[in-house]
Amino acid sequence: MRYAESGYNLEIDLATGNIEKVETDPKLMELHLGGLGTDVKIHYDRVPPETQAFDPENLLIFSAGLLCGTPTFSANRMLVTTISPQTGLLCYPMAGGFWASELKYAGYDKVIMRNKSPKLVYIYINNDKVEIRDATHLKGKGALEVQDLIREELNEPDAQVSAIGLAGENRCFVASIEQSKSSASRGGAGAVMGDKNVKAIAVRGTKDIYLADGLEFMKQLKILADWIDHRNHNPLPNKNIMTIHCGVGSPQAMKVIDESWHTQGFAWGNSRRRRKTFWNDAINKQWTEVQEKATKRFISCFNCPQQCGALITHEDTPRYMAKCFSKLSYMFAAEIDEQGFNWKILEPAFQYGFDSFSTPQILAMGVELRKDGIFTDEDWEGCPSDIAGTFFWLLDKMARREGRVGDLLADGCYGACQRLGLPEGKYDHNNIKKHEQMCVKLGMMDPLYYLMYSTNEKVSITQMEGNWPQEPFREMADREEFVKDWPHLPDEKFKKYFLDWEPRGEFANPFYPTKEISAELVDWMELLHNIDDALGICCGMGSFCLKPAYHIHNYCNFINAATGLNLDEAGLRKIVNRSRNLHRALQNRRGLRRKDEAPPKDHWKHRFPEYEYELLSYYYNFKGWNMDAIPTRKRLEELDLGYVADDLEKRGILKDDPDLIYVPNDNVSREESSIYLQDGQSDFYIPDDHVSRKEG
Amino acid sequence: MATIKKKIRTIKINADLCNGCRTCEVVCSAGHATPRFSSNNPARARIHVITHRLENIFLPVFAGENTPAQCMGREKYVIDGKEYDECSFCKASCSARGRFIEPDSGLPLRCDMCEGEEQPLCVEWCLNKVLTLEEREEEVEEEVKLGEMELGLQSLVDKHGLEKLVDTIARMSQKS
Numbered sequence: 001m002r003y004a005e006s007g008y009n010l011e012i013d014l015a016t017g018n019i020e021k022v023e024t025d026p027k028l029m030e031l032h033l034g035g036l037g038t039d040v041k042i043h044y045d046r047v048p049p050e051t052q053a054f055d056p057e058n059l060l061i062f063s064a065g066l067l068c069g070t071p072t073f074s075a076n077r078m079l080v081t082t083i084s085p086q087t088g089l090l091c092y093p094m095a096g097g098f099w100a101s102e103l104k105y106a107g108y109d110k111v112i113m114r115n116k117s118p119k120l121v122y123i124y125i126n127n128d129k130v131e132i133r134d135a136t137h138l139k140g141k142g143a144l145e146v147q148d149l150i151r152e153e154l155n156e157p158d159a160q161v162s163a164i165g166l167a168g169e170n171r172c173f174v175a176s177i178e179q180s181k182s183s184a185s186r187g188g189a190g191a192v193m194g195d196k197n198v199k200a201i202a203v204r205g206t207k208d209i210y211l212a213d214g215l216e217f218m219k220q221l222k223i224l225a226d227w228i229d230h231r232n233h234n235p236l237p238n239k240n241i242m243t244i245h246c247g248v249g250s251p252q253a254m255k256v257i258d259e260s261w262h263t264q265g266f267a268w269g270n271s272r273r274r275r276k277t278f279w280n281d282a283i284n285k286q287w288t289e290v291q292e293k294a295t296k297r298f299i300s301c302f303n304c305p306q307q308c309g310a311l312i313t314h315e316d317t318p319r320y321m322a323k324c325f326s327k328l329s330y331m332f333a334a335e336i337d338e339q340g341f342n343w344k345i346l347e348p349a350f351q352y353g354f355d356s357f358s359t360p361q362i363l364a365m366g367v368e369l370r371k372d373g374i375f376t377d378e379d380w381e382g383c384p385s386d387i388a389g390t391f392f393w394l395l396d397k398m399a400r401r402e403g404r405v406g407d408l409l410a411d412g413c414y415g416a417c418q419r420l421g422l423p424e425g426k427y428d429h430n431n432i433k434k435h436e437q438m439c440v441k442l443g444m445m446d447p448l449y450y451l452m453y454s455t456n457e458k459v460s461i462t463q464m465e466g467n468w469p470q471e472p473f474r475e476m477a478d479r480e481e482f483v484k485d486w487p488h489l490p491d492e493k494f495k496k497y498f499l500d501w502e503p504r505g506e507f508a509n510p511f512y513p514t515k516e517i518s519a520e521l522v523d524w525m526e527l528l529h530n531i532d533d534a535l536g537i538c539c540g541m542g543s544f545c546l547k548p549a550y551h552i553h554n555y556c557n558f559i560n561a562a563t564g565l566n567l568d569e570a571g572l573r574k575i576v577n578r579s580r581n582l583h584r585a586l587q588n589r590r591g592l593r594r595k596d597e598a599p600p601k602d603h604w605k606h607r608f609p610e611y612e613y614e615l616l617s618y619y620y621n622f623k624g625w626n627m628d629a630i631p632t633r634k635r636l637e638e639l640d641l642g643y644v645a646d647d648l649e650k651r652g653i654l655k656d657d658p659d660l661i662y663v664p665n666d667n668v669s670r671e672e673s674s675i676y677l678q679d680g681q682s683d684f685y686i687p688d689d690h691v692s693r694k695e696g
Numbered sequence: 697m698a699t700i701k702k703k704i705r706t707i708k709i710n711a712d713l714c715n716g717c718r719t720c721e722v723v724c725s726a727g728h729a730t731p732r733f734s735s736n737n738p739a740r741a742r743i744h745v746i747t748h749r750l751e752n753i754f755l756p757v758f759a760g761e762n763t764p765a766q767c768m769g770r771e772k773y774v775i776d777g778k779e780y781d782e783c784s785f786c787k788a789s790c791s792a793r794g795r796f797i798e799p800d801s802g803l804p805l806r807c808d809m810c811e812g813e814e815q816p817l818c819v820e821w822c823l824n825k826v827l828t829l830e831e832r833e834e835e836v837e838e839e840v841k842l843g844e845m846e847l848g849l850q851s852l853v854d855k856h857g858l859e860k861l862v863d864t865i866a867r868m869s870q871k872s
Binding site: 069070073103207208209211225305307 | 716719723726733734738749750751781799822823824
C-alpha cells in the first residue's frame with residue numbers, strides 16, 4: 001500500500017490522445033518526496049536541454065504535493081512545472097485552491113502532458129475514467145467563468161477545474177492558470193497550456209488517501225491546530241512588522257486596509273518612483289469604505305483554516321475572488337490613487353488569466369514606450385485618453401495579442417524590448433532572468449535579499465524569503481521579546497544574529513548580516529520553501545511566514561506519520577537539497593550561469609560591487625557550487641547525484657577549472673560604487689532612504 | 697411510563713462564518729475510517745459543504761436518514777438574494793444525487809454526531825467556529841428497548857405483516 005501519495009501518474013499524449021495510468025516507483029518518494037522534487041526529476045530525465053517552451057517535447061506537469069489530500073492543514077498546492085516561455089528555464093508556478101487534493105482523491109499524484117492537441121480540448125478526470133473532450137465551444141471564455149461552465153456541462157458540481165483564459169490561449173508569456181480563488185502565475189505556464197491547446201483540466205475524485213500512522217498524525221495535527229489558533233488570537237505586535245505579516249497564512253492583504261507600508265515603500269508606475277507621503281486620512285477613509293464594501297466574504301483554500309482570499313463584489317463589476325498583493329498591483333502601475341480601479345481591472349485580468357505581478361508592470365512599460373514615442377499614434381489608435389481607460393485597453397490588446405502593441409507586450413517586458421531593438425534594461429529594468437519582479441526600489445543593499453534575488457530558482461522573491469524579519473528592530477527590548485518565543489529557528493545562534501542586527505552602524509546592512517550569516521539564513525529560508533513545495537504546503541503556513549505553523553523541527557513529524565518514512569531533520573535536508581541541486585543542474589544544462597544571477601541594477605541606490613561579488617561567491621561555495629553557479633561533483637555525489645555530475649561533465653558544463661574554485665577574500669573592498677547607475681539609467685528615480693529597505 | 701433525562705446534542709451551524717475550507721469533511725471521513733484516521737476521503741464524509749463561491753453560498757449540510765424514494769417535487773430556496781440549488785438543505789442520502797452515499801458500496805452515510813466522543817470531530821477541528829456544539833437535557837419517556845430477536849421480528853413484521861409472519865412461524869413449527 002502507498003501512503004500519502006496515490007502512487008500513480010497520468011501520462012497524456014495530447015497529439016495522439018493516448019492516456020496511460022502509470023504506477024510510480026516508490027523509491028522516488030524516498031529520494032525526492034513529491035511535488036516540486038519529483039517534478040524536477042521527471043523534467044531532468046525526460047526533457048532535453050535544447051527543448052524550448054513551445055516545443056511539443058516540453059512537458060506540462062500538474063502536480064499535487066506529497067501531503068495534499070491528507071488531513072495536513074493547508075497542504076493544497078497545485079504545482080505546475082514546465083519550461084517558461086519567458087526565462088527559458090524550468091518554472092514552477094503554484095496555486096492553492098481545491099484542485100490538487102481532488103487529483104489525489106481521483107487516484108493520481110501528477111498529470112503529465114506532452115505534445116500538442118490538434119484542437120482546443122479540456123481534460124476530464126473522474127477517478128479511473130479520463131477523457132480528452134472538445135473545448136472549441138469554450139474558446140475565448142474567461143478562466144473563471146469556464147470553471148463553472150465545465151462543471152455544468154459535466155453535471156458534476158463537485159469537480160475542481162483549473163483553466164486558462166484568453167491570455168493562455170494566445171500564448172502571452174505571463175499567462176496564468178486559474179483555480180477557484182487561486183492562480184498559478186509566475187513564469188507563463190498558462191501560455192504553455194494554451195500552446196498545447198488545453199483549455200482546462202477538470203477533476204473529480206472519490207478515493208481514499210492513506211496515512212501510515214493516522215493516530216500519530218492526528219496527534220501532531222492537533223498540536224499544529226493549537227499553534228494556529230494561538231497565533232490567530234495573538235498576532236505578532238505590528239510595531240516592527242508590517243500588519244499583513246503579523247498573523248499566519250498568506251499576507252492578509254484582503255483583511256488589512258492600512259496600506260501605508262506598501263503604498264509608501266514600493267515603487268509606482270513602471271517601478272520608477274516612490275511616494276513617501278502617499279498615505280493620509282483622506283486616502284485611509286476612501287480605501288476603508290471601498291475595501292469593506294468590496295470584500296463580501298473572506299475565503300480559504302482546501303483544508304486551511306485561514307482566510308487569505310476574498311470574494312469581491314465591487315459596484316457593477318462581475319464577482320471574482322482575489323488575494324494578496326493583487327489588491328494593489330494595477331493601481332501602482334497605473335499610478336491611480338483610487339482603490340476602486342484595482343478592483344475593477346482585476347476581474348478582466350483574472351478572466352483573461354494574467355499574472356498579477358508581471359502584467360501591471362508590462363502595461364506601465366507600454367505607457368512609457370508611448371510617452372517616448374516608441375509606440376506611435378497608429379499603434380495607439382482607439383486607446384482612451386485617461387490612464388484607467390488606457391490600462392483596460394492595453395490589457396485587452398495584450399490578451400488578444402491584437403495590433404503591434406498587444407503582440408509586443410504579450411511577450412513581457414524583456415521580450416517586447418528585445419523585439420523593439422531597445423537597449424536591455426532601459427525600459428525592462430525591473431527584471432531578473434528576463435522575468436518581471438516586485439515593484440521595489442530601495443536605498444541600501446541588503447545582503448540577504450541580494451542572495452535571494454540572485455539565486456532563487458522561482459525567480460520570484462516571495463518564494464525565497466519569509467521566516468526572517470525583513471528589517472532589524474530598532475529597540476533591543478523588542479528584539480529580546482521577539483526571540484523569546486522562536487522555536488522555528490534551526491539553531492539557537494540565529495537568535496544572536498537577530499539581537500545583533502541594527503538599523504544603522506557597523507551591525508547594519510550592507511555588511512551585517514555578514515556573508516557567513518547571510519549564507520546560513522538564506523540557505524535555511526530556501527530550504528523551507530523547497531520543503532513546502534515538495535509537500536504541497538502553502539508557504540503562508542510555513543516558509544513565507546514569521547513564526548509559522550510548519551517549521552524545520554516539525555515537518556518530519558507529519559512526513560513520517562503520513563508516509564511511513566523515518567526521516568530526521570538531517571535526512572529531510574538531504575532529500576530537499578538533492579532536489580534543489582538537481583533543479584540547479586537542470587537550469588545549468590539550460591544555460592544558467594553566474595552572469596544571470598543578479599538583482600536589477602537599480603534595485604538599490606547604494607551598491608558595493610566588489611563586496612557583492614564576494615558575498616555571492618561565498619554563498620556559492622557554501623551551497624557546494626563552483627564560481628559559475630554550478631554544483632560541484634563533490635556536492636552532487638554527496639547527494640547521490642553522481643549521474644548528474646557525469647552528465648554535466650559530458651556536456652562540458654562542469655569543468656575541472658581551478659579558476660572556478662572559491663578563494664576567500666576577506667580584504668575585499670567595501671567601497672560604494674555607482675557603476676550600476678550608468679548605462680542610461682541615471683534618469684531613474686532612486687530613493688534616498690538608508691533605513692527603509694523592506695522588500696515584499 | 698417512567699421518564700428519564702436525555703442529552704440532546706445540537707450542532708449550531710453559522711454559515712456566515714464558513715470560509716469553505718472543507719476541513720470538516722476531511723476529519724469526518726478520517727475519523728470514520730477503519731482503523732480510525734488511517735485514511736481520508738471527503739466523498740465518505742457525513743458532512744458536506746455546499747459551495748458556490750461566486751454566489752457567496754457556503755453551506756455545511758449534515759447527512760441524515762436515507763430515503764428509499766426521491767421526492768415527488770423539488771424546492772429551491774432564495775434567501776437574501778442567493779438562490780440555492782434544489783435539495784440544498786436536505787440531509788437525506790437519496791438516489792436523486794450522489795451525496796452521502798459511500799462511493800464504493802453505495803450504502804447510505806449518516807452523521808452519528810461522533811457518538812462516544814466529547815464533541816463531533818467537525819466541531820472540534822473547525823477553527824473558525826462555524827460549527828459549535830450545544831447540549832441540553834430533556835425529560836423523555838423511557839423507551840422499552842427491544843431485544844435482538846424482537847428487532848429482527850419487527851423488521852419482518854414491517855415487511856410482510858404480522859399475520860403472514862405468524863402463519864409462517866406456525867407452519868414452520870409444524871414441519872419441524
